Amino acid sequence: EAQVTQNPRYLITVTGKKLTVTCSQNMNHEYMSWYRQDPGLGLRQIYYSMNVEVTDKGDVPEGYKVSRKEKRNFPLILESPSPNQTSLYFCASRLLAGGRSEQFFGPGTRLTVL
Amino acid sequence: ILNVEQSPQSLHVQEGDSTNFTCSFPSSNFYALHWYRWETAKSPEALFVMTLNGDEKKKGRISATLNTKEGYSYLYIKGSQPEDSATYLCAFEAGNQFYFGTGTSLTVIP
Numbered sequence: 001e002a003q004v005t006q007n008p009r010y011l012i013t014v015t016g017k018k019l020t021v022t023c024s025q026n027m028n029h030e031y032m033s034w035y036r037q038d039p040g041l042g043l044r045q046i047y048y049s050m051n052v053e054v055t056d057k058g059d060v061p062e063g064y065k066v067s068r069k070e071k072r073n074f075p076l077i078l079e080s081p082s083p084n085q086t087s088l089y090f091c092a093s094r095l096l097a098g099g100r101s102e103q104f105f106g107p108g109t110r111l112t113v114l
Numbered sequence: 115i116l117n118v119e120q121s122p123q124s125l126h127v128q129e130g131d132s133t134n135f136t137c138s139f140p141s142s143n144f145y146a147l148h149w150y151r152w153e154t155a156k157s158p159e160a161l162f163v164m165t166l167n168g169d170e171k172k173k174g175r176i177s178a179t180l181n182t183k184e185g186y187s188y189l190y191i192k193g194s195q196p197e198d199s200a201t202y203l204c205a206f207e208a209g210n211q212f213y214f215g216t217g218t219s220l221t222v223i224p
Binding site for chain 1: 118160213215
């Protein structure tokens with residue numbers, strides 16, 4: 001089944017404790033992206049990647065890191081999480097070849113930073 | 115930061131009613147306009163990707179139009195059903211960055 005998976009789905013952590021949220025897709029998509037969703041705000045793009053070893057900042061990259069060492073994986077790293085990073089996070093992927101295409105979203109990761 | 119606005123913020127309609135929502139976006143640096151359907155406790159699912167001024171797309175009872183010159187898109191739902199209840203998001207694509215609106219929450223009352 002074609003899908004985007006994220007782990008963990010729920011995480012409660014404390015300020016300053018490094019964490020990684022994994023994202024993986026099995027559709028051979030070149031483009032992958034991370035978003036955060038906060039009440040009253042639309043989905044905001046954190047980072048995106050056009051292909052292996054190519055990453056770019058989105059609208060709200062501060063406090064986050066990403067890497068794209070393999071095409072299928074795009075982990076989101078919070079080196080020193082803070083309470084303002086408490087949010088619902090979505091990973092998404094899409095095909096780049098053939099023009100503008102839809103994004104496929106993962107199930108989301110709800111992160112709470114105490 | 116680009117501004118993408120959706121209206122109304124929420125909408126309650128009776129089963130069988132037809133309805134429409136608006137997405138407004140910048141008219142410059144346009145690559146595509148995306149519509150998504152987002153049900154509670156699920157992840158957003160793509161409805162349409164629209165790229166050309168004057169585009170009209172249709173999927174069952176749902177259709178969308180695009181006006182890139184004036185910077186707006188309409189989403190129409192004909193004969194709303196309770197299963198149409200969801201939040202409908204639009205996203206403006208500029209290059210390879212996406213800017214989402216805050217969504218229109220639709221509730222269809224049986």
